[in-house]
Amino acid sequence: AQTVTQSQPEMSVQEAETVTLSCTYDTSENNYYLFWYKQPPSRQMILVIRQEAYKQQNATENRFSVNFQKAAKSFSLKISDSQLGDTAMYFCAFVHSGTYKYIFGTGTRLKVLA
Amino acid sequence: KAGVTQTPRYLIKTRGQQVTLSCSPISGHRSVSWYQQTPGQGLQFLFEYFSETQRNKGNFPGRFSGRQFSNSRSEMNVSTLELGDSALYLCASSLAQGGGTEAFFGQGTRLTVV
Numbered sequence: 001a002q003t004v005t006q007s008q009p010e011m012s013v014q015e016a017e018t019v020t021l022s023c024t025y026d027t028s029e030n031n032y033y034l035f036w037y038k039q040p041p042s043r044q045m046i047l048v049i050r051q052e053a054y055k056q057q058n059a060t061e062n063r064f065s066v067n068f069q070k071a072a073k074s075f076s077l078k079i080s081d082s083q084l085g086d087t088a089m090y091f092c093a094f095v096h097s098g099t100y101k102y103i104f105g106t107g108t109r110l111k112v113l114a
Numbered sequence: 115k116a117g118v119t120q121t122p123r124y125l126i127k128t129r130g131q132q133v134t135l136s137c138s139p140i141s142g143h144r145s146v147s148w149y150q151q152t153p154g155q156g157l158q159f160l161f162e163y164f165s166e167t168q169r170n171k172g173n174f175p176g177r178f179s180g181r182q183f184s185n186s187r188s189e190m191n192v193s194t195l196e197l198g199d200s201a202l203y204l205c206a207s208s209l210a211q212g213g214g215t216e217a218f219f220g221q222g223t224r225l226t227v228v
Binding site for chain 1: 145147149156157158159162169170172202204206208214216217218219220221222
């Protein structure tokens with residue numbers, strides 16, 4: 001069975017600092033995608049970044065980047081220059097190619113401090 | 115371009131009743147998936163539909179059912195409601211069939227069973 005583990009229930013970071021959120025997953029599949037979604041208090045899930053498993057290059061989106069270690073099945077999210085608007089729940093998710101059956105981690109609640 | 119619309123936003127029902135939740139995907143999107151979010155269980159996959167066909171179903175009892183119409187709008191129904199069905203129900207839509215493209219989430223329907 002596929003599982004996603006986020007071992008940090010809560011984290012905090014000072015504004016303008018850098019923070020890394022951890023995620024590990026378990027699958028026997030070869031073709032899959034990994035995502036980080038953000039859920040602010042408004043409850044709207046917003047895509048932060050995605051990574052194709054077949055790509056070795058780590059994905060980057062502005063201040064957000066990932067460290068994808070396929071062999072270790074690790075997919076961490078780095079947020080640089082943290083902003084107050086980054087305060088939210090962050091979910092790591094796995095999806096097998098060919099389906100939209102997302103497997104989510106339990107989430108990390110991130111608080112950015114002024 | 116309008117986002118994913120879920121109605122109603124909030125719902126209070128009594129144990130034993132049934133409920134229908136609606137999801138209108140982004141125009142042109144043919145894939146719709148549903149998730150249940152609770153503090154205890156996190157985000158769990160319910161169903162996935164593509165072109166009116168259920169492609170995947172999560173590990174939920176038969177009281178949970180869904181369907182998709184020819185215009186891609188989707189509904190999910192929960193019969194004989196239990197207190198444990200209280201949750202945020204999220205719908206997501208995607209353009210393509212398959213997990214690689216982004217899933218866009220609605221703001222959810224908050225169901226409270228009393």
